[in-house]
Amino acid sequence: xxxxxxxxxxxxxxxxxxxxxxxxxxxxxxxxxxxxxxxxxxxxxxxxxxxxxxxxxxxxxxxxxxxxxxxxxxxxxxxxxxxxxxxxxxxxxxxxxxxxxxxxxxxxxxxxxxxxxxxxxxxxxxxxxxxxxxxxxxxxxxxxxxxxxxxxxxxxxxxxxxxxxxxxxxxxxxxxxxxxxxxxxxxxxxxxxxxxxxxxxxxxxxxxxxxxxxxxxxxxxxxxxxxxxxxxxxxxxxxxxxxxxxxxxxxxxxxxxxxxxxxxxxxxxxxxxxxxxxxxxxxxxxx
Numbered sequence: 001x002x003x004x005x006x007x008x009x010x011x012x013x014x015x016x017x018x019x020x021x022x023x024x025x026x027x028x029x030x031x032x033x034x035x036x037x038x039x040x041x042x043x044x045x046x047x048x049x050x051x052x053x054x055x056x057x058x059x060x061x062x063x064x065x066x067x068x069x070x071x072x073x074x075x076x077x078x079x080x081x082x083x084x085x086x087x088x089x090x091x092x093x094x095x096x097x098x099x100x101x102x103x104x105x106x107x108x109x110x111x112x113x114x115x116x117x118x119x120x121x122x123x124x125x126x127x128x129x130x131x132x133x134x135x136x137x138x139x140x141x142x143x144x145x146x147x148x149x150x151x152x153x154x155x156x157x158x159x160x161x162x163x164x165x166x167x168x169x170x171x172x173x174x175x176x177x178x179x180x181x182x183x184x185x186x187x188x189x190x191x192x193x194x195x196x197x198x199x200x201x202x203x204x205x206x207x208x209x210x211x212x213x214x215x216x217x218x219x220x221x222x223x224x225x226x227x228x229x230x231x232x233x234x235x236x237x238x239x240x241x242x243x244x245x246x247x248x249x250x251x252x253x254x255x256x257x258x259x260x261x262x263x264x265x266x267x268x269x270x271x272x273x274x275x276x277x278x279x280x281x282x283x284x285x286x287x
Contacts, residue, residue, distance in 0.1 A: 039098045053179055057072065112188075117234055170191045198227040
């Protein structure tokens with residue numbers, strides 16, 4: 001779709017200035033200014049088409065069981081250029097220009113699926129893989145070391161594990177789509193509502209240059225811990241409600257797992273003891 005109607009010199013200078021990146025930085029990464037301007041111009045021409053693809057993808061997901069909300073967007077053009085520069089840093093031998101960037105950048109169009117309970121990613125992931133071809137295996141971002149046990153569950157489902165030191169959590173799928181004769185990729189992110197809340201706050205702090213004040217970073221860490229705890233409690237509530245509704249007994253394994261979860265809650269010991277008593281009462285009631 002690259003056109004010969006390229007921006008003039010003044011427009012090109014304005015685009016590069018808006019990046020807020022020193023000229024020597026992109027030169028050091030081997031990224032020519034005219035390449036960045038070319039990508040910017042080509043991407044703007046594709047924007048309407050990409051927005052429609054993102055909208056259609058989101059619409060096909062929003063009514064699935066377990067889905068609470070779906071959001072979609074097309075990448076900001078300047079954020080795209082900054083990502084191209086970062087990709088050159090990560091992969092210096094990779095050549096990215098206005099003719100092939102759509103093959104290298106996976107999130108030109110993005111869809112975010114929000115759900116209530118952590119385990120719902122199973123059914124949503126199965127739906128995605130049944131309805132779209134994947135560019136590469138799905139990836140889950142987890143926080144070490146607390147989620148080391150959770151990693152096994154994802155590995156058994158064929159999901160690649162990426163440890164994220166900053167606390168980001170989500171499952172990412174990159175799917176192939178077709179618009180007329182052009183193939184595009186869409187990144188579908190699966191997150192719980194709690195993960196979304198933390199991520200949005202983290203995003204406003206770090207994006208787009210990924211920098212972060214040390215004080216703010218140290219505040220994000222306990223917020224991330226509370227996020228994980230909230231998802232843990234939500235999953236616990238779901239399990240208890242299911243047992244109360246069906247009257248099915250807790251297996252010894254389930255009972256032990258729930259005891260372990262209670263022990264991990266960041267609450268006073270008196271409250272933990274009360275929850276242990278409730279759990280034992282549920283066990284006796286449903287036998």
